[in-house]
Amino acid sequence: MTAQASERLKRGDKELRMCTTPLDTYLRQSNIEFESSNTANWRGYVGTWEIKGADGVERLYLVGLSANKSYEEILSLSDLFPDHPNGVFAHWFTGEVRCPTGNLIDYVHGGYASKYEYDYFFEFKKGVLVNQRAVHNTLDEDKGA
Numbered sequence: 001m002t003a004q005a006s007e008r009l010k011r012g013d014k015e016l017r018m019c020t021t022p023l024d025t026y027l028r029q030s031n032i033e034f035e036s037s038n039t040a041n042w043r044g045y046v047g048t049w050e051i052k053g054a055d056g057v058e059r060l061y062l063v064g065l066s067a068n069k070s071y072e073e074i075l076s077l078s079d080l081f082p083d084h085p086n087g088v089f090a091h092w093f094t095g096e097v098r099c100p101t102g103n104l105i106d107y108v109h110g111g112y113a114s115k116y117e118y119d120y121f122f123e124f125k126k127g128v129l130v131n132q133r134a135v136h137n138t139l140d141e142d143k144g145a
Contacts, residue, residue: 005041006112009099009122010050010063016099016120019112023047023062026092032080035068044068049097050087051122051129058129060097060122063087090127097122105139115139 006017021043027033034044048064063086065077078085102117115137123131 005046007046008048008064009097010048016101018049018097018099020095020097021047022049022060022090022093022095022097022124023065025095026090029092034075035070037068037071049090060090060093060124060127060129061087062090090124093127094125095123097124105137 006019007021007023009016009018023045024043036042036044045065045067047062050061050063051058052061053059062077062081065075065080067075067080069075077088081088098112099120099122100114100116100118101120104114104116106115108114117137119135119137121131121133121135122129
């Protein structure tokens with residue numbers, strides 16, 4: 001499988017690449033499918049996400065979307081969520097979001113398997129940020145040396 005196009009995650013003034021697709025859970029629950037426009041995007045869409053905080057609680061929001069309904073027709077966030085054209089709270093998502101950053105240390109031609117210098121992990125429960133951590137990766141520990 002070809003390496004896949006990343007989603008984007010904004011947090012404050014930083015923008016990170018995501019190696020997780022939180023919208024997949026919603027799409028499966030809603031029986032919505034998109035068409036792939038190329039081998040680097042088998043899911044047929046790219047989302048832009050943002051972690052927004054209020055009252056000491058940080059939440060995950062889908063704030064942008066480009067999705068292929070067909071090869072000719074591209075849908076946006078307002079097409080999928082007409083009542084939330086500026087962003088929708090990802091209450092359906094429970095899981096961990098991985099955001100790699102830094103230098104590429106091991107390229108893998110498939111999915112999101114490539115290793116980068118650092119991984120940031122954000123854990124969400126029903127769209128609410130409950131934990132976060134950073135991991136420093138090295139080639140030696142990844143190869144078992």
